[in-house]
Amino acid sequence: GIQVEQSPPDLILQEGANSTLRCNFSDSVNNLQWFHQNPWGQLINLFYIPSGTKQNGRLSATTVATERYSLLYISSSQTTDSGVYFCAVIWGGSQGNLIFGKGTKLSVKP
Amino acid sequence: DADVTQTPRNRITKTGKRIMLECSQTKGHDRMYWYRQDPGLGLRLIYYSFDVKDINKGEISDGYSVSRQAQAKFSLSLESAIPNQTALYFCATSDLRGGGPLFFGEGSRLTVL
Numbered sequence A: 001g002i003q004v005e006q007s008p009p010d011l012i013l014q015e016g017a018n019s020t021l022r023c024n025f026s027d028s029v030n031n032l033q034w035f036h037q038n039p040w041g042q043l044i045n046l047f048y049i050p051s052g053t054k055q056n057g058r059l060s061a062t063t064v065a066t067e068r069y070s071l072l073y074i075s076s077s078q079t080t081d082s083g084v085y086f087c088a089v090i091w092g093g094s095q096g097n098l099i100f101g102k103g104t105k106l107s108v109k110p
Numbered sequence B: 001d002a003d004v005t006q007t008p009r010n011r012i013t014k015t016g017k018r019i020m021l022e023c024s025q026t027k028g029h030d031r032m033y034w035y036r037q038d039p040g041l042g043l044r045l046i047y048y049s050f051d052v053k054d055i056n057k058g059e060i061s062d063g064y065s066v067s068r069q070a071q072a073k074f075s076l077s078l079e080s081a082i083p084n085q086t087a088l089y090f091c092a093t094s095d096l097r098g099g100g101p102l103f104f105g106e107g108s109r110l111t112v113l
Helices: none
Strands: A004-007 A010-014 A017-025 A029-037 A043-049 A052-056 A059-064 A069-074 A084-093 A103-110 B004-007 B008-014 B020-023 B033-038 B043-051 B054-055 B067-071 B073-078 B087-094 B102-105 B108-112
Touching: A004 A084, A010 B004, A017 A029, A017 A103, A029 A069, A029 B102, A043 A052, A043 A084, A043 B102, A052 A084, A069 A084, B004 B087, B008 B020, B020 B033, B020 B087, B020 B108, B033 B073, B043 B067, B043 B073, B073 B087
Parallel strands: A010 A103, B008 B108
Antiparallel strands: A004 A017, A017 A069, A029 A043, A029 A084, A052 A059, A059 A069, A084 A103, B004 B020, B020 B073, B033 B043, B033 B087, B043 B054, B067 B073, B087 B102, B087 B108
16 A cells, blocks of 8 residues: 655754645555644644645645655744644545645743 | 544544444535544555445554445444543545545544553
């Protein structure tokens, strides 16, 4: 099956710093989404981005499907950005279901 | 009110007991899912449903069953709970047969003693 690998697994930032999270996938995908799980466990959809670039406030994402990776950029990080960021993909073998990476745990220190 | 509601939010039970987790949604989506989250393993799909007559097994369906009572309701049952089913369970919905964004409920934390 497809492999979805996220890096780095853990990241500690000082408030105000910028960061880039990466998601690599081993096969062609039809769909890619980024999620944020806050420290209370809630999962929030950040981006639905099978290709191209999108921006939402301080967050932006870019997917280069032909090279099988996606990047999530966080600028001017805030303590509320802390949590785990998941990348998830749909590929031809997943019957339309999202396959999740194991996440990047981000801690933003004040 | 949340668009995707899960009950109970927390449950502690004993080995061998039957447990049901319920999910209801007001988004009008056809597709509903149950995922399980374990530390360090991300989210894994248990069951998914295209509509009330279409239910499919996911990656880790053994030990679980589901019921799609209506378009808006999808319940997950553990017929005889065991300790390694202790986890955080999420219900989710999507439109367009999974081709659109996925929306999660708030999660149900289950502990099996």
